[in-house]
Amino acid sequence: MGKDLTQEWLGEIQGLKQQLAELQNARNEAWESAEKWRKLYNTEAEQRRTDNQLAQQAIASLNGQLQKIKGIDDKTLPDADTSSAIHAEVIQLQSVEELQTKLIAATKERDRLLLALKTEQEEHAKTRTNLTTALGDAIDGMKQRS
16 A cells, blocks of 8 residues: 555656646746747837837928928017917927928928019019110100200
8 A cells, every 4th residue: 555655646746747847838938928029019119219219300300491491590580479489380290291291381382482572573673674664765755855
């Protein structure tokens, strides 16, 4: 009977060793899986931080371009209210896409104003030429009468 009990205990010990080995393997696999997911998470988080930083840089760059295109600086717009209003409007933009849309609109408006200025300058030059010609004709007419 002692021998049977010893065999039973040895079998139980062997079974417990087997369970322990299986549990250790399962623990190691779970640890490796957790490490894999942790690395993936960290990689993704780093990519998101990089994307965010690049987006912030793009927004800052586009803000600078927008201000340059509109001629917005303290020299050209001494009115603090106007400058503050523009600054508040730019700050409200939440994404690069919104800023790009605003920049496109500002560029179109600038182009329209440049065209209007060019047209006005051409009209001014024509008027000056016409007045100069009329003045010359008037002087010639006066000379012929004398």
